Amino acid sequence: MSMLLLPPSSSRSMAPPPALRSPRAPISPRTESPRRHAIARCDTSRTTPRISETEPTLAQPSAPVQGATAPLVQALKSTAAQDVSCFHFPGHNQGKAAPSSMLDLIGAGAFSHDLPELPELDDLFYPNGVILDAQNQAAQLFGSSKTWFLVNGSTCGIQAAVMATCCPGDYIVVPRNCHISVISALVLSGAVPKYIVPEYNSAWDIAGGITPSQVDKALKELEKDDKKVGAVLVTSPTYHGICSDVQCIVDVCHPLHIPVIVDEAHGAHFRFHHSFPSTAIEQGADLAVQSTHKVLNSLTQSSMLHMAGGLVDADKVSQCLQLLQSSSPSYLLLSSLDAARAQLSENAKSFDEPVAMALETRDQLMVIPGLSVLDLSCFASDFPAIDPLRVTLSASDLHLSGYEADDILEEHQIVCELVGTQAVTFAVNLGTRRQDVQKLVQCAKHLSDKYISANESRFSKHNYVCSPLDKFFVKLPPREAFFTKKRRVCMEDSLGEICGELICPYPPGIPVLIPGEVVTQDSLSYLINVRDQGMTISGAADGELNSIMYEGR
Numbered sequence: 001m002s003m004l005l006l007p008p009s010s011s012r013s014m015a016p017p018p019a020l021r022s023p024r025a026p027i028s029p030r031t032e033s034p035r036r037h038a039i040a041r042c043d044t045s046r047t048t049p050r051i052s053e054t055e056p057t058l059a060q061p062s063a064p065v066q067g068a069t070a071p072l073v074q075a076l077k078s079t080a081a082q083d084v085s086c087f088h089f090p091g092h093n094q095g096k097a098a099p100s101s102m103l104d105l106i107g108a109g110a111f112s113h114d115l116p117e118l119p120e121l122d123d124l125f126y127p128n129g130v131i132l133d134a135q136n137q138a139a140q141l142f143g144s145s146k147t148w149f150l151v152n153g154s155t156c157g158i159q160a161a162v163m164a165t166c167c168p169g170d171y172i173v174v175p176r177n178c179h180i181s182v183i184s185a186l187v188l189s190g191a192v193p194k195y196i197v198p199e200y201n202s203a204w205d206i207a208g209g210i211t212p213s214q215v216d217k218a219l220k221e222l223e224k225d226d227k228k229v230g231a232v233l234v235t236s237p238t239y240h241g242i243c244s245d246v247q248c249i250v251d252v253c254h255p256l257h258i259p260v261i262v263d264e265a266h267g268a269h270f271r272f273h274h275s276f277p278s279t280a281i282e283q284g285a286d287l288a289v290q291s292t293h294k295v296l297n298s299l300t301q302s303s304m305l306h307m308a309g310g311l312v313d314a315d316k317v318s319q320c321l322q323l324l325q326s327s328s329p330s331y332l333l334l335s336s337l338d339a340a341r342a343q344l345s346e347n348a349k350s351f352d353e354p355v356a357m358a359l360e361t362r363d364q365l366m367v368i369p370g371l372s373v374l375d376l377s378c379f380a381s382d383f384p385a386i387d388p389l390r391v392t393l394s395a396s397d398l399h400l401s402g403y404e405a406d407d408i409l410e411e412h413q414i415v416c417e418l419v420g421t422q423a424v425t426f427a428v429n430l431g432t433r434r435q436d437v438q439k440l441v442q443c444a445k446h447l448s449d450k451y452i453s454a455n456e457s458r459f460s461k462h463n464y465v466c467s468p469l470d471k472f473f474v475k476l477p478p479r480e481a482f483f484t485k486k487r488r489v490c491m492e493d494s495l496g497e498i499c500g501e502l503i504c505p506y507p508p509g510i511p512v513l514i515p516g517e518v519v520t521q522d523s524l525s526y527l528i529n530v531r532d533q534g535m536t537i538s539g540a541a542d543g544e545l546n547s548i549m550y551e552g553r
């Protein structure tokens with residue numbers, strides 16, 4: 001499930017190569033120590049990320065995406081080109097019976113290549129041909145020992161990772177601001193969460209990462225209570241690009257033989273520029289799930305699950321993926337993963353320009369009166385890095401909420417990735433053009449000029465006094481609460497009840513109530529506040545949040 005509030009945008013931005021750069025080690029499958037590169041601390045004033053020591057050896061530029069460079073793309077192309085009478089699914093029969101409105105929309109090529117699992121196209125769940133070849137090439141490029149292609153987004157990768165590592169009743173350490181897919185994984189697996197509360201900046205209404213000492217403390221508490229721990233899950237980077245120190249978290253977990261799963265949905269690009277933070281796999285994680293469709297260039301819903309080390313059973317992961325994914329995987333999605341991988345293999349320098357533009361944009365926005373840009377200095381914790389391609393802008397000094405700033409920018413045809421109560425986030429990518437980031441900066445200046453004096457006397461009503469993460473009381477594990485008999489109650493009357501559903505206002509995308517938690521006065525006040533601001537609510541049966549489901553036998 002996508003956590004986007006708005007239609008996915010093509011945000012943009014720009015700037016100069018960061019000063020803190022040292023080359024990375026050559027990329028090779030992880031048989032060597034995960035500690036093969038040291039991490040330099042970020043310059044928080046510039047929000048440059050942690051840098052590794054050695055330069056990645058990305059595949060050299062080669063021929064365009066075809067032939068051996070993208071086996072799945074090539075196989076799909078040649079299979080679709082065969083002049084055969086098809087008596088198989090899908091019923092549009094390679095487009096011959098396609099609805100004309102869709103043909104107009106996406107073209108005949110999309111239909112002619114929308115093929116099922118024909119023998120020459122391999123089998124996603126028992127790959128031994130072109131899919132295996134494509135996945136192996138991806139594993140090599142992304143530095144994993146094994147990579148799975150996913151057709152149900154990172155959501156199914158996270159669910160499979162949790163199910164493969166945790167048996168029902170096992171504990172899993174997770175950040176309280178985890179994505180909704182982690183909660184669904186708890187419901188599916190029966191794992192019991194031990195939450196870590198990340199640092200929360202109320203002025204930005206943004207949560208950060210988690211720290212190794214928090215993980216250490218959580219594991220010690222579980223050990224003291226004689227609880228079995230299946231895994232530790234870290235979200236790194238967060239939606240806003242904040243990274244946790246995965247390497248140190250791994251150092252806490254691996255001596256205890258506890259695998260580390262990283263929700264790296266927003267970090268699929270980290271392998272491909274030396275100013276990006278190190279990837280989870282480079283830092284020793286056992287499983288890393290990446291939404292290739294977010295910052296990289298595959299089709300929406302296509303993702304990858306990478307594995308390294310020997311702590312997790314690869315066959316179990318495969319079994320879980322088979323359980324969770326469609327038995328009719330889309331070859332358009334699968335081949336788009338292969339193509340995205342080949343595109344990166346061909347051009348090792350492709351992120352130079354987006355990084356430069358993002359850094360320039362960040363610098364230019366930062367000096368505009370009344371505006372500020374999120375960086376690591378916004379957090380007291382020692383988070384190691386922030387993604388330079390994620391630019392989060394606040395106009396709260398102009399007394400504008402994130403929503404108001406977004407409305408004004410949208411009037412100028414600037415569409416962001418994410419809007420919050422206090423800030424707007426822009427995602428720069430390989431498609432970002434210089435004219436786009438220039439327009440963003442111009443509009444931001446216009447916003448500042450217009451509102452700097454106009455709003456001087458305005459009272460800002462959007463500052464939260466309490467964190468949505470501060471207090472929560474778990475009465476039932478999510479799985480038990482999910483399957484229990486439920487009743488619906490008017491939101492205002494739910495105080496003290498055990499919540500039977502996930503209530504996750506978006507933004508900031510932090511679950512305020514997770515199935516099994518007690519509805520408190522703080523959670524109610526926060527939810528009524530965000531509901532009245534018109535925020536989108538994920539997970540709840542009543543998206544308008546007039547009522548909630550509670551456990552009622």
Ligand SMILES: Cc1ncc(COP(=O)(O)O)c(C=O)c1O
Binds near residue numbers: 152154179266303
């Ligand atoms: C942090 C995080 N993890 C996981 C996901 C799920 O990713 P997908 O949409 O690829 O299923 C998202 C989606 O936005 C996310 O923000």
